[in-house]
Amino acid sequence: MRDKALASSRGWAIVESLTTEVGPRLAGTEADIRAVAWAQELLQSSNFDRVWTEPVSIPVWRRHHEQARVVSPYPQPLRITALGYSGSTDGEMTAEVIGFPSMKAFKQADADTVAGKIVFINRKMERHKQGAGYPPVSRMRYTVVPAAKEKGAKAALIRSVGTDSHRFPHTGASVRSDNPFPTAALSAPDADQLQRMLDRGVPVRLALDIRVSERAEGITHNVIAQLNGRENPEEIVLIGAHLDSWDLGTGALDDGAGVAITTAAAELISQLEQRPRRSIRLVLFGNEEQGLWGAKAYAKQHADELARHVIASESDFGAGLVWRFDSANPDLMSTAMTALAALNIEQGKKPSSGGPDIGPLQQQGVPVFRLQQDGSDYFDYHHTADDTLDKIDPEKLQQNIAAWSVVTWLAAELPSVKRTANE
Amino acid sequence: MRDKALASSRGWAIVESLTTEVGPRLAGTEADIRAVAWAQELLQSSNFDRVWTEPVSIPVWRRHHEQARVVSPYPQPLRITALGYSGSTDGEMTAEVIGFPSMKAFKQADADTVAGKIVFINRKMERHKQGAGYPPVSRMRYTVVPAAKEKGAKAALIRSVGTDSHRFPHTGASVRSDNPFPTAALSAPDADQLQRMLDRGVPVRLALDIRVSERAEGITHNVIAQLNGRENPEEIVLIGAHLDSWDLGTGALDDGAGVAITTAAAELISQLEQRPRRSIRLVLFGNEEQGLWGAKAYAKQHADELARHVIASESDFGAGLVWRFDSANPDLMSTAMTALAALNIEQGKKPSSGGPDIGPLQQQGVPVFRLQQDGSDYFDYHHTADDTLDKIDPEKLQQNIAAWSVVTWLAAELPSVKRTANE
Numbered sequence: 001m002r003d004k005a006l007a008s009s010r011g012w013a014i015v016e017s018l019t020t021e022v023g024p025r026l027a028g029t030e031a032d033i034r035a036v037a038w039a040q041e042l043l044q045s046s047n048f049d050r051v052w053t054e055p056v057s058i059p060v061w062r063r064h065h066e067q068a069r070v071v072s073p074y075p076q077p078l079r080i081t082a083l084g085y086s087g088s089t090d091g092e093m094t095a096e097v098i099g100f101p102s103m104k105a106f107k108q109a110d111a112d113t114v115a116g117k118i119v120f121i122n123r124k125m126e127r128h129k130q131g132a133g134y135p136p137v138s139r140m141r142y143t144v145v146p147a148a149k150e151k152g153a154k155a156a157l158i159r160s161v162g163t164d165s166h167r168f169p170h171t172g173a174s175v176r177s178d179n180p181f182p183t184a185a186l187s188a189p190d191a192d193q194l195q196r197m198l199d200r201g202v203p204v205r206l207a208l209d210i211r212v213s214e215r216a217e218g219i220t221h222n223v224i225a226q227l228n229g230r231e232n233p234e235e236i237v238l239i240g241a242h243l244d245s246w247d248l249g250t251g252a253l254d255d256g257a258g259v260a261i262t263t264a265a266a267e268l269i270s271q272l273e274q275r276p277r278r279s280i281r282l283v284l285f286g287n288e289e290q291g292l293w294g295a296k297a298y299a300k301q302h303a304d305e306l307a308r309h310v311i312a313s314e315s316d317f318g319a320g321l322v323w324r325f326d327s328a329n330p331d332l333m334s335t336a337m338t339a340l341a342a343l344n345i346e347q348g349k350k351p352s353s354g355g356p357d358i359g360p361l362q363q364q365g366v367p368v369f370r371l372q373q374d375g376s377d378y379f380d381y382h383h384t385a386d387d388t389l390d391k392i393d394p395e396k397l398q399q400n401i402a403a404w405s406v407v408t409w410l411a412a413e414l415p416s417v418k419r420t421a422n423e
Numbered sequence: 424m425r426d427k428a429l430a431s432s433r434g435w436a437i438v439e440s441l442t443t444e445v446g447p448r449l450a451g452t453e454a455d456i457r458a459v460a461w462a463q464e465l466l467q468s469s470n471f472d473r474v475w476t477e478p479v480s481i482p483v484w485r486r487h488h489e490q491a492r493v494v495s496p497y498p499q500p501l502r503i504t505a506l507g508y509s510g511s512t513d514g515e516m517t518a519e520v521i522g523f524p525s526m527k528a529f530k531q532a533d534a535d536t537v538a539g540k541i542v543f544i545n546r547k548m549e550r551h552k553q554g555a556g557y558p559p560v561s562r563m564r565y566t567v568v569p570a571a572k573e574k575g576a577k578a579a580l581i582r583s584v585g586t587d588s589h590r591f592p593h594t595g596a597s598v599r600s601d602n603p604f605p606t607a608a609l610s611a612p613d614a615d616q617l618q619r620m621l622d623r624g625v626p627v628r629l630a631l632d633i634r635v636s637e638r639a640e641g642i643t644h645n646v647i648a649q650l651n652g653r654e655n656p657e658e659i660v661l662i663g664a665h666l667d668s669w670d671l672g673t674g675a676l677d678d679g680a681g682v683a684i685t686t687a688a689a690e691l692i693s694q695l696e697q698r699p700r701r702s703i704r705l706v707l708f709g710n711e712e713q714g715l716w717g718a719k720a721y722a723k724q725h726a727d728e729l730a731r732h733v734i735a736s737e738s739d740f741g742a743g744l745v746w747r748f749d750s751a752n753p754d755l756m757s758t759a760m761t762a763l764a765a766l767n768i769e770q771g772k773k774p775s776s777g778g779p780d781i782g783p784l785q786q787q788g789v790p791v792f793r794l795q796q797d798g799s800d801y802f803d804y805h806h807t808a809d810d811t812l813d814k815i816d817p818e819k820l821q822q823n824i825a826a827w828s829v830v831t832w833l834a835a836e837l838p839s840v841k842r843t844a845n846e
Binding site: 016019020021022023024030031070073074075076077079165166167168188189192193196197249250385386388389390391 | 439442443444445446447453454493496497498499500502588589590591611612615616619620672673808809811812813814
């Protein structure tokens with residue numbers, strides 16, 4: 001199965017189809033409806049025993065227009081993108097900018113110095129194989145809003161949460177509120193440019209024009225496929241990815257790759273002569289990007305059977321090579337490693353997370369595993385217009401699928417994989 | 424002087440100031456007026472014997488709005504940028520796309536198959552240290568327009584002339600005409616995306632919305648500074664760069680770097696105890712980008728003294744390391760090489776060009792030299808929004824300035840550098 005995965009172009013065909021034929025697929029939009037139909041058709045055409053969808057109620061936030069320019073002293077455009085749940089400006093809004101190197105510095109600032117201004121937080125993210133630079137900086141997308149409102153700022157700008165130096169601003173969810181606040185990210189070169197202006201010690205005035213909309217009553221779907229277990233069909237091994245993407249790129253790395261990896265792995269298992277002992281459930285989650293809406297809905301809708309979810313994992317970190325397998329189950333670990341070592345995958349440890357959409361399940365006691373990918377360049381593209389198919393290496397995708405097929409099959413087959421053994 | 428250059432941050436300060444305080448500076452716009460004022464102030468604050476400007480009459484083309492989207496079968500936005508002198512569409516214009524791998528294939532196509540459609544030429548540019556991949560592909564920007572008009576197309580799209588795979592479309596001049604034609608470039612990932620759709624064999628319809636304007640009677644300026652020669656002030660060594668940039672980036676590599684390199688080199692020479700034998704004239708050309716307008720005006724305005732221009736060269740290929748010195752003068756070559764070898768610069772040959780703005784002078788018989796830069800990644804950024812200061816390495820800039828100061832001083836000092844010796 002592993003070697004079949006390494007020789008197959010199936011994973012590439014899946015992500016090529018999704019990114020080309022659907023493209024950007026912001027949850028709740030017309031493109032998202034096409035993504036759900038695309039996923040249903042994909043899964044129905046494979047060898048699954050059952051394919052179904054489950055509705056997820058969501059607010060539908062949309063980006064219509066976003067523009068920023070320096071009014072004085074050095075007139076020129078700056079590249080921004082609104083963060084998810086940002087509010088609109090009332091037409092073009094002009095104000096002076098006040099800059100801070102970190103949220104900590106901003107929180108200590110006198111409200112008097114901030115009121116009526118556009119606040120700008122210029123904190124850099126560090127590059128790291130496992131994305132360790134992300135959490136401390138991405139938090140800013142949320143924390144800047146209440147602090148900016150409290151001090152009377154007119155809008156908030158942050159340096160993009162990303163590791164590249166290209167003029168792609170990185171979007172991402174911010175705070176949802178009944179009183180939305182204009183909040184946007186500058187690309188790294190634009191953040192540097194604004195900082196150079198501020199460093200000259202003269203007042204810098206910006207004009208921001210952000211037009212977004214939000215509709216409270218929207219819907220998306222989790223798309224689910226199952227291979228029924230041979231002996232214990234009530235026991236579930238859950239693997240998945242998220243189907244939605246941000247609206248800027250075509251969602252190739254985030255998370256078309258994960259859709260391709262987990263779907264192709266499940267398909268390989270479905271082609272074996274017999275089904276594994278337990279059921280394998282593939283979940284393509286809806287609206288991960290704006291707050292794990294599909295994942296939370298799944299955990300709620302399946303509360304009764306979560307005790308029978310023996311293990312779960314999501315692929316949502318791009319298409320880099322898997323380099324480590326993390327599991328708390330010693331039998332799964334040792335058995336898997338006999339096949340994974342040839343894929344240059346190291347033995348790992350107890351995983352702290354099984355992926356964003358697995359969080360709500362893990363909180364309910366579902367054990368998780370993790371196939372750790374090299375995400376060194378993941379945050380170069382993450383949540384930008386540049387997240388496109390050309391950023392995926394077909395051979396690395398194959399290695400991922402090989403690893404996922406092995407671990408998923410073993411998790412569904414080994415007697416030792418039980419809830420009690422992993423908690 | 425060479426070692427002083429290697430230790431000085433002056434070049435960086437110049438390009439930092441130009442890209443930050445002026446930013447994008449499309450010829451004839453308000454930003455271009457600020458660029459000319461910036462350059463005058465810069466040169467007047469240095470040790471030149473004379474600083475002046477010369478008017479250049481130009482048409483002023485401007486970009487106002489550009490948007491493309493796939494209407495069917497796979498609705499999604501595509502990233503485009505209008506080429507210089509493109510016409511506008513009449514609001515949003517929708518038509519089917521017909522694709523060709525090259526201009527040659529397009530020229531052979533039946534007009535019947537093209538009429539009423541948007542033509543798309545998807546030819547890739549090859550990466551090369553000296554930019555040899557550029558001329559055969561950049562030509563497309565010009566040749567596509569008459570061919571598309573002749574066959575009755577509604578608009579022309581080309582794959583960006585560039586070597587990157589990021590979603591930055593590359594602009595550049597196209598054909599100026601009394602009957603302008605909507606002409607734009609797709610970023611490389613967007614060209615690939617459109618090609619994948621066309622390869623599925625179903626009709627692909629695009630909507631294009633391009634709004635540009637042109638004003639016939641505009642003006643820009645060549646900004647000129649001179650160090651008067653000690654013995655033969657009437658003999659001129661001309662070095663320079665172009666001051667204008669496209670409107671998308673801040674013109675750091677193209678050609679803020681060249682402005683910094685040649686200005687800083689001339690400044691170093693101006694700080695020597697005595698002036699060299701001949702005059703050194705630094706010309707910051709206006710409107711290179713849209714057709715060498717400043718260079719042609721200079722050649723015309725100085726026709727009488729071109730016979731006294733003993734040698735000329737422009738720095739307009741980014742900020743990569745100089746790796747070869749090209750000159751047809753054996754004495755200049757051998758003398759310069761004693762200082763250039765320590766900068767890892769090889770001895771070259773007779774140069775074919777002294778840079779774009781030197782072309783009109785070379786046609787009139789002015790000898791040229793060339794400090795060849797490594798331009799391997801120049802066309803990743805060229806004419807895109809991503810041409811920003813962070814793409815310049817300060818140490819490489821210093822190496823350029825060291826080389827230019829040495830060669831420029833020798834050209835102005837060596838008795839052997841004469842018109843007759845170089846022709």
